[in-house]
Amino acid sequence: MALGRGTTGTIDSVSVPAQTGARRAAHSSIIVAALVLSGCARDALDTPCPEVNVGELVVTELSGSDADPPWVELYNASGATIDLTGMRLTLTKLDGSKTETFVVDEGAPQAAADSYVVVESSVEFPTGAAVDVVTCGRPIDRMIYRSLPSDGSYAFTGLIDPPDHAENDVESQWCPDIGSPGERNPECPE
Numbered sequence: 001m002a003l004g005r006g007t008t009g010t011i012d013s014v015s016v017p018a019q020t021g022a023r024r025a026a027h028s029s030i031i032v033a034a035l036v037l038s039g040c041a042r043d044a045l046d047t048p049c050p051e052v053n054v055g056e057l058v059v060t061e062l063s064g065s066d067a068d069p070p071w072v073e074l075y076n077a078s079g080a081t082i083d084l085t086g087m088r089l090t091l092t093k094l095d096g097s098k099t100e101t102f103v104v105d106e107g108a109p110q111a112a113a114d115s116y117v118v119v120e121s122s123v124e125f126p127t128g129a130a131v132d133v134v135t136c137g138r139p140i141d142r143m144i145y146r147s148l149p150s151d152g153s154y155a156f157t158g159l160i161d162p163p164d165h166a167e168n169d170v171e172s173q174w175c176p177d178i179g180s181p182g183e184r185n186p187e188c189p190e
């Protein structure tokens with residue numbers, strides 16, 4: 001009895017917890033694998049998309065209304081390089097009457113950490129719109145413009161450095177720029 005209990009105790013205290021741990025690890029692996037597999041299954045049907053979080057891409061500049069093609073500049077605040085393939089940019093007219101969406105194609109430029117990247121748009125920019133950056137169905141940043149200058153660009157002030165996704169909601173922090181695609185913007189005049 002004592003021997004059996006002792007043996008059992010040894011098994012319980014050494015082997016069983018180890019097995020339980022191994023089972024837990026295996027279980028976790030299966031969950032992760034299942035998530036990855038479901039992600040792959042979804043990606044096989046749709047375009048792959050960048051795994052970034054809210055605020056890790058910040059809209060900092062939009063081309064003027066006469067630009068061909070229109071472009072948008074984004075700041076990469078994630079701290080890591082981002083492959084923008086599959087990123088969606090949605091422009092919704094301020095009266096809600098129309099939404100234009102374009103998806104960044106494969107082979108788009110990689111966005112280096114803490115840098116500004118320019119993405120050319122395949123759709124025209126409406127006069128006055130809410131601009132939403134969406135990746136993998138997740139909203140990353142939004143800004144609103146009432147109009148765009150015909151020349152140059154519309155830019156978020158370089159005074160706020162690095163650019164911030166909440167700060168760029170404030171319309172008074174935006175102003176016309178001579179155009180500085182791919183570079184930090186000048187400061188808006190007071």
Ligand SMILES: [Ca+2]
Nearest residue numbers: 180183184185
């Ligand atoms: Ca710029």
